[in-house]
Amino acid sequence: xxxxxxxxxxxxxxxxxxxxxxxxxxxxxxxxxxxxxxxxxxxxxxxxxxxxxxxxxxxxxxxxxxxxxxxxxxxxxxxxxxxxxxxxxxxxxxxxxxxxxxxxxxxxxxxx
Amino acid sequence: xxxxxxxxxxxxxxxxxxxxxxxxxxxxxxxxxxxxxxxxxxxxxxxxxxxxxxxxxxxxxxxxxxxxxxxxxxxxxxxxxxxxxxxxxxxxxxxxxxxxxxxxxxxxxxxxxxxxxxxxxxxxxxxxxxxxxxxxxxxxxxxxxxxxxxxxxxxxxxxxxxxxxxxxxxxxxxxxxxxxxxxxxxxxxxxxxxxxxxxxxxxxxxxxxxxxxxxxxxxxxxxxxxxxxxxxxxxxxxxxxxxxxxxxxxxxxxxxxxxxxxxxxxxxxxxxxxxxxxxxxxxxxxxxxxxxxxxxxxxxxxxxxxxxxxxxxxxxxxxxxxxxxxxxxxxxxxxxxxxxxxxxxxxxxxxxxxxxxxxxxxxxxxxxxxxxxxxxxxxxxxxxxxxxxxxxxxxxxxxxxxxxxx
Numbered sequence: 001x002x003x004x005x006x007x008x009x010x011x012x013x014x015x016x017x018x019x020x021x022x023x024x025x026x027x028x029x030x031x032x033x034x035x036x037x038x039x040x041x042x043x044x045x046x047x048x049x050x051x052x053x054x055x056x057x058x059x060x061x062x063x064x065x066x067x068x069x070x071x072x073x074x075x076x077x078x079x080x081x082x083x084x085x086x087x088x089x090x091x092x093x094x095x096x097x098x099x100x101x102x103x104x105x106x107x108x109x110x111x112x
Numbered sequence: 113x114x115x116x117x118x119x120x121x122x123x124x125x126x127x128x129x130x131x132x133x134x135x136x137x138x139x140x141x142x143x144x145x146x147x148x149x150x151x152x153x154x155x156x157x158x159x160x161x162x163x164x165x166x167x168x169x170x171x172x173x174x175x176x177x178x179x180x181x182x183x184x185x186x187x188x189x190x191x192x193x194x195x196x197x198x199x200x201x202x203x204x205x206x207x208x209x210x211x212x213x214x215x216x217x218x219x220x221x222x223x224x225x226x227x228x229x230x231x232x233x234x235x236x237x238x239x240x241x242x243x244x245x246x247x248x249x250x251x252x253x254x255x256x257x258x259x260x261x262x263x264x265x266x267x268x269x270x271x272x273x274x275x276x277x278x279x280x281x282x283x284x285x286x287x288x289x290x291x292x293x294x295x296x297x298x299x300x301x302x303x304x305x306x307x308x309x310x311x312x313x314x315x316x317x318x319x320x321x322x323x324x325x326x327x328x329x330x331x332x333x334x335x336x337x338x339x340x341x342x343x344x345x346x347x348x349x350x351x352x353x354x355x356x357x358x359x360x361x362x363x364x365x366x367x368x369x370x371x372x373x374x375x376x377x378x379x380x381x382x383x384x385x386x387x388x389x390x391x392x393x394x395x396x397x398x399x400x401x402x403x404x405x406x407x408x409x410x411x412x413x414x415x416x417x418x419x420x421x422x423x424x425x426x427x428x429x430x431x432x433x434x435x436x437x438x439x440x441x442x443x444x445x446x447x448x449x450x451x452x453x454x455x456x457x458x459x460x461x462x463x464x465x466x467x468x469x470x471x472x473x474x475x476x477x478x479x480x481x482x483x484x485x486x487x488x489x490x491x492x493x494x495x496x497x498x499x500x501x502x503x504x505x506x507x508x509x510x511x512x513x514x515x516x517x518x
Contacts, residue, residue: 002517010511015236015379015518022173022370023359025351030179032129032258032311032366033350035276039313042278046318063362067307067352074306078321081306083328 025064033066040073047076116451116503121394123478123500126345126381127265128374129258129366130182130405133250133442137241138228138410139168146457147241148248154410156209156226158219164209166408170227176367178215180225180406184274185429186211187255187440190406191413197432203412211406226408229371236375237444239514240382240399242455245447245502249460250469251413252403252440261403261440262311264471265344268493272421272436274428281315284488288342288475289316289323297482298340299323302330304348305360311346334384334391342478347377367405379516382448386515393507396500397448398474404441413439414461414468419492436492439470450513451503458502472496 005012029037041057048054060066074081134150141149155165181187188197193206213222231238253264256274263270263279266287273279281287292299303310304327310317317324325333327348333339347364354360365374378399385395416439423434442460459466476496479486 005515005517009515011514012517013235013239013514015376015516016372018361018370018373018376020359022373023351023361025353025359027351027368029350030366031183031276035259036309036311036313036349039278040309043313043318063350064352067350070309070350071306074303074309074317077317078306078324080321081303081324081326081329083305083326 025067026062028061029063029066033063037066037069040070043077044073114451114503115505115507116449117481117500119394119451120396120449120481120500120503122339122341122343122391122396123481124339124343124345124381124385124395124397125265125474126347126378126397126399127262128347128378128399128401129349129364130403130407131365131371131401131444132404132407132409133411133444134166134409135170135228135404135407136234136237136401136444137231137246138166139231140238140241143231144242144455144457146248146459147246148411148460148462150228150410154408156206156408158209158222159213160219164223164226166226166228166410167223168228168230170229170233172233172372173368173370175224175227176407178212178221179367181211181215182257182403182406183276183429184254184256184434186214186406187404188428188430191255191441197430205408205410205412208406208408225406228408234371234375236379236382236516237399237446240378240446240448241444243514244449244452244454245456245458247445247447247458247460247469247499248462249411249442249458249466250400250445251442252401253471254403254436255413255438255440256403258402259311261471265402265474266312266316268472268475268496269419269421269490272423274423274434278314285490286488287316288478289344290320291475291479291483291486292342293323295483297342299342299344300325300330300340301344301346302327303346304363307352307360308346308348308350308362311349331380331384334388337388337390339391339395341482345381347374365401376518379518383516383518385448386513389510392513393450395449396503398445398499399448400445400471400474401443402471404443409442411442411461413441415439416468416470417492417495419472419490439468445469445499447499447502449503450508450510451506452508453504453506454508454512456502467497469497469499473499
């Protein structure tokens with residue numbers, strides 16, 4: 001990628017990668033995310049149909065919990081937003097699994 | 113009109129979270145004397161009265177795990193050093209450590225609020241600030257937290273709100289996106305992804321989902337020449353799993369999220385525009401922070417024109433009402449375009465002819481540029497500064513503009 005860029009552009013600057021250890025979805029939510037959740041809960045309340053139960057947002061403690069609730073609510077209001085997202089890191093297990101999958105595909109193709 | 117404005121077809125705003133000007137860019141003053149950053153002599157007293165100077169020891173993560181206070185009373189303490197509201201009190205920017213110490217951090221930990229990044233630690237922000245236009249005098253709109261400050265970027269006002277609570281838009285003021293769309297123009301808010309979502313929930317996402325897109329759509333729109341005339345980008349606000357077992361990191365730079373991931377987002381956003389030549393030559397990108405996040409800045413926020421609202425003493429939490437007649441603490445703001453000469457610095461309060469910017473300038477400039485005469489907005493927004501003035505007649509050669517290898 002860098003070589004391709006260097007061929008096309010004269011001034012190319014490498015951006016340091018974020019270390020994988022930066023990731024922590026068990027981090028407790030900040031006041032900002034807490035309020036984001038509260039605002040979504042108001043919307044959920046206004047959309048509630050008879051018999052439906054409001055999500056208990058007091059159980060949302062971590063960023064992982066928050067992201068699940070935000071996804072649920074955002075998908076409801078804006079389903080078009082479900083798209084590919086660029087990942088910054090692949091945990092080693094997922095990488096291995098992806099490699100195994102590619103290998104299997106190659107073997108299948110060869111056996112045809 | 114300069115050629116840079118004649119050729120301008122797109123304005124993109126990327127609004128990051130919670131970092132002050134001095135914390136991110138203050139270290140640039142040493143090599144760029146026009147930048148109103150830090151001399152190294154700026155200081156604050158701690159709770160024992162020990163004078164603590166600013167220090168270039170900011171860390172990407174782990175240093176501010178108690179989110180520094182940036183709610184209205186906390187910012188009041190930071191600006192006025194603890195003097196209670198009353199006639200004649202003077203803003204001195206001496207209450208930052210005192211404020212952070214109230215959050216349970218020990219005395220040594222409270223000194224972290226005076227930390228700033230050495231320019232080499234933030235290569236992307238530093239590169240953009242020194243290659244394009246840096247505003248010495250861009251302030252958050254309210255000495256308070258995120259939601260009310262972001263409201264100024266969307267509506268030119270927070271409708272009297274100084275906190276994180278729900279607010280509802282009031283007639284006749286429309287968001288900048290509704291104004292654009294109603295007049296036959298195009299505008300979008302791009303949130304990062306559904307797991308991160310937006311901070312503009314009740315007024316916009318609920319009622320006007322059609323003006324939203326995801327960050328991956330922004331990148332696709334840049335590639336496919338389908339970028340709207342006005343785009344507002346929200347960073348990723350939380351860490352969460354990605355598809356296929358991957359990991360998505362928060363890129364908002366809100367303490368205590370990793371600052372480097374914000375650098376990656378800024379670089380990716382710049383690249384998305386920069387690597388499409390037609391788009392690059394017709395787009396201005398503003399990278400700006402919503403508020404200072406409780407972190408030290410040495411510049412006293414100036415007075416400003418009120419937006420006609422008032423927050424009562426019980427809302428501000430300081431014992432005094434607030435008439436929206438003083439700005440919040442200074443934040444980084446960088447305008448990028450190939451029509452901007454390298455090393456442009458827009459002077460601020462340090463210069464008697466300097467210019468003051470704040471988030472109402474965002475809908476103000478976008479409205480004036482695309483819609484020309486538009487009346488249904490606050491006087492404050494109408495009178496706000498045009499942030500496109502750094503664009504000139506001269507298009508920089510392609511070989512003279514950087515690309516990031518992310």
